[in-house]
Amino acid sequence: MPGVIERDEEADGAQAVLDPKLELEAERIAEALVFASAQPVSEGYIASRLPRGADVPRIMARLKSIYAERGVNLVQVAEHWAFRTAADLSFVVQTDENEVRKLSRAALEVLAIIGYHQPVTRAEIEDIRGVQTSKGTLDVLMEAGWIRFRGRRRTPGRPVTFGTTRDFLDHFGLEDLRDLPGLEELKGAGLLSGRIPSNFQIPVPLGDDGLGDDEDPITQLDLEELGLLVPTGGDEE
Structure with missing residues (x-):
């Protein structure tokens, strides 16, 4: 294929690689795709738009390093990519219109529990908190x-x-659930008191969106039962 350099065919797992000019063009295309999108762009979508043989992870890693010291950074969000204002400049672009409503303490507690313990049921959330969780609190986090x-x-x-979403990762600047702060980080930030029990542990999130062995997928009937879809039963004429 013109413009593509083939690796040794005898090498296991060998992949075609682009010559420098085509790789630069692939880099520019990937940059444009992310810039033009209002939502984080998946690596799969980027790969579908690049020349055959393009190494998407390597291209995105290079772009990430290029933008690391700029006013906008290229960030990874659960195998998706997006441009975001550099963290130290966020105050410059904040406006009253874009200010997010502050969450109640109950909502923050529930969000933290879901983040660290997912997949988790409402009953399990209440068991961890020691109090009942109102539907309104969950609705706020859903909205x-x-x-x-x-x-x-x-x-x-x-x-x-319940589990968290890619928007959760994006909003809090996390590439993966495993980036949630651990025990020492929470203590260092003053979010845990120095008198916590010696056996206290922070669970390590699995970082996996796939269903667990004890979970079944949500179906359309489930969504109707939860009030998220209008029943699809046929109307009598």
């Missing part, structure tokens, strides 16, 4: 786009499980 229904637990009653 913000930070939590979602993951599936249904394979236990009596088939309770719904």
